Amino acid sequence: MKPSTNRAIRAQKTRQLLLDTALEMFGKKGFDNVTIDEIAKKCGVSKGAFYTHFNSKYDVFAVKFKDIDQFYEGFPNKISACCSTKEKIIVAYQEQMTYLRDEIGLEFLRTVYSSALSETMTENHYLIDPERKIYKLIEAFLDEGLAKGEFKDVWQKDVLLLNLTRCMRATVFDWIIFQKKLDIVEEVTTLVTMLFEGIGISHTQEDIAK
Template identity: 30%
Template structure:
């Protein structure tokens, strides 16, 4: 796909606002960062911010879209050659890595904000994140690795509940422990609950 110079500039501006905002949120906390501060530090007007984002919560939706992109570009190719069980473990570990990378305050605000738009996006079953998860489970069911007592979609929802539950606890405990190690500790028990 070829972009015009105007479209490229718009994408670059949106990305600069986004990166500045996420960096500020990591340093100061979501509630302590204003749109004015984001714009000032990024070198844009509030009008430019609102051209790309409807609200500060839209930054969180963009973050989840970036996670989807990460799964398409980075995670999906690295699933090849792994067993279904290894794929599922890797998939969930990578999500822990993403959560740790954005920081506890950002994760906490994913749960706290819960606007309709954010909630709808987090629960969208057509997101690449969810579709990849369903495919891993469906393949595992076809190979008699994972139970078929529930559909692949239901088991994927179960996995999503596990993932969000661990993240929620981590955020509510203010990141008091290493989320990646905690996920690794729980993961084997969790995955056994899916196996035949």
């Protein structure tokens, strides 16, 4: 094996160790109570080694979310083309919530949402970044539904998309609060179904404003 290959393997192992250790420490001590120095020390590497792989503590979450987004790439293959657009969106969210519940876990998401509350949210924040695969997938389904006339034209697309993705975040947030008292798969199904039933009501924006 070439020296350069050995270095690449060691670098990948160090990166994974830093990622796993940081997430574990965030979960145990809280995001704000963990320093980069502590993460590096526990991993037996220098602070500079941390910055070789991550730009900041927040970047740890961004990297993890990129891994999570890889899971969403396979969603279209799991959803029947015969389904209506509304059914496709509901199935996508059911798949997502099952994955978050069974593979990612409550503690990681609690840490993610807690850290989000401690910083200034921007449009490219990992929780609301419109370029994330899950958001692009829901947007694509929404475009399909609008083109087929499945939604009333009362609402603008960006308003529909905002509220559809808000259902996802709200469900996860409630799961963090209520924990085992709430089934996130059932919850997101109910929430999105109710939203769709509201979208299907024939009224005007002027009526809503009254």
